[in-house]
Amino acid sequence: MGTQEREYEFFVTTDKPHQPEGTDRGLIRRLVMRNFFEAKGAEPQINISEHHSATTVLAKKQLKSRFRLSKVEEHKIGVKSRRRDCIEGTDTAKRTRSRPLRTLSSGTNGSDLVQGDASMTSGPKRVPKHDEHLGGEKRNDDRALLKTNPGAHRFDPFDVLPVPGTPQLDMLFKLYRSVPKANSIAVNAKRSWWPFISNDAGLLHATLATWALYGMLVRGLNELWVDKLRHKNEAIKEINLKIGSPGGVITDELVGTVLTMASFENLLGAYDAAQLHVAALKRMVNARGGLLTFGHNDGLIRGIAWVDFHNAVVFHTSTSFPRIRFDSDTLPLPDKLLEEAACTSPTSLLQLSVSGIDCFNIFYRLHRLALAASSHWVDKVDRLTSSNLLYEVEYIILSVPDYSRDFLDFDFDAADKQDKDYDGKQTAAHAASIVEALLAASQIFVYAALRALPTNAKIFTILLERLHVAVTRPTVCTIHVWKIERNVNMLLWTLVVACSVAPPGDGRGWWIHQLMDVMTEMDVKSRFDLEVALHGVAWVDTYFHSVLSEIWGEVLQESRVGQGTEI
Structure with missing residues (x-):
């Protein structure tokens, strides 16, 4: 066989620590491995089965005893002889060179190290009993050390990502x-x-x-x-x-x-x-x-x-892209979940005089989606089903017309009460403010409870301001307006959702006071009563449990402050 000429290409990156980018690393690998497969393909091909058969024939002596078990006495004698050879070799090596004394660290058991040094200087090292069965304890210790993976704490130990690992x-x-x-x-x-x-x-x-x-x-x-x-x-x-x-x-x-x-x-x-x-x-x-x-x-x-x-x-605009119809063969929600949801659906929304059907369709889906995201159902509902339902409810929310001008124009224009259309305009303004408040609260719920966005994101500041405008109308009693539309329970849920993302301090304090007024109106006296009321609209336990603890704590604190002021 003639010798095959090898080709090499050398490259220099830098004389300082340097990690090339993904494209450079790929180029380096190609340069290093360029001739490998060519050299491998140029080698004469060997018949694998023929090679294995020849090897088996040559290993005839080993094959005769490969299934034969050694006797117990012979095994013990072999272990003892190996131990004796190991100890004698260790003792001889110790006599030929002197070892410096080791210093003890504060975090190590000192008595063990002192005994170990004494055994090295005074006599042969004793082998622990549990090592007698290993037949080569030094070799096994080395293997244990090799189990440590230098890249164990790195997400990308082999630098396969297009971004260098740091x-x-x-x-x-x-x-x-x-x-x-x-x-x-x-x-x-x-x-x-x-x-x-x-x-x-x-x-x-x-x-x-x-x-x-x-x-x-x-x-x-x-x-x-x-x-x-x-x-x-x-x-x-x-x-x-x-x-x-x-x-x-x-x-x-x-x-x-x-x-x-x-x-x-x-x-x-x-x-x-x-x-x-x-x-x-x-x-x-x-x-x-x-x-x-x-x-x-x-x-x-x-x-x-x-x-x-x-x-x-x-x-506050419509979407730029048309509605998408995702997989039609997506699994439906479990029947038991739908049965549970049917008992507590917020049907009072159908009584709204403006956009009642749209609001009902939104909260009908939000109610079931919240149940699907709860700890009891989240692992039993297909992710694709929840994702499609979430997309659908968000698209419906954004499809509802903007009614904000209906109540803003009515509130800030000096309307004449003697006008024959005054009552109709007032009713439309009240209903429009409720719809805008519900839409803002539903968006907060989607992005905070169902999408888990950080509550200090800018979008929640915008939605809170929009909700604040809808529930604090001048010369109008908010609770009275919601009672007229027979949806005070929805106002309670709206205020709790607002409290969940409002910044601590004065920002949340205003919402807490509004919530306490509605709780008094609905005769909600305990946290359990509050939870029951929220379950009837949309409730995600993984989100509301921690948030509701803070809200209820502030409600109790404000109640004590109010009682002290009255005294």
């Missing part, structure tokens, strides 16, 4: 794993988002920036602001690079990166910047042929829809 990256992945399940149901119903983002640098950078922002809002990890800005900057670079490339194609990854950046700006509350991304997203979707052309990527099409929803909620 301790900060591991922290962001830990944040991702700690996000509540409800956060992913709306967009990641089929759990297809991670395989989608893990192969594109721009998309992964945009997602990491969002996780860093989430950690700042939820955990108060303000040190992540550097990672937030760095990953945001890298994502924008990737977007510009793909758009500016010759013959640039609008790929799913590019659309997903723009979508994630829009979601990032929405969560941050930078709605001017979010509008730029949303406008670009609309142009890309239209250039691809519409929203339905992304039907092959479930996570992407749902993500586009929810960014559009967020934009419509903030600016």
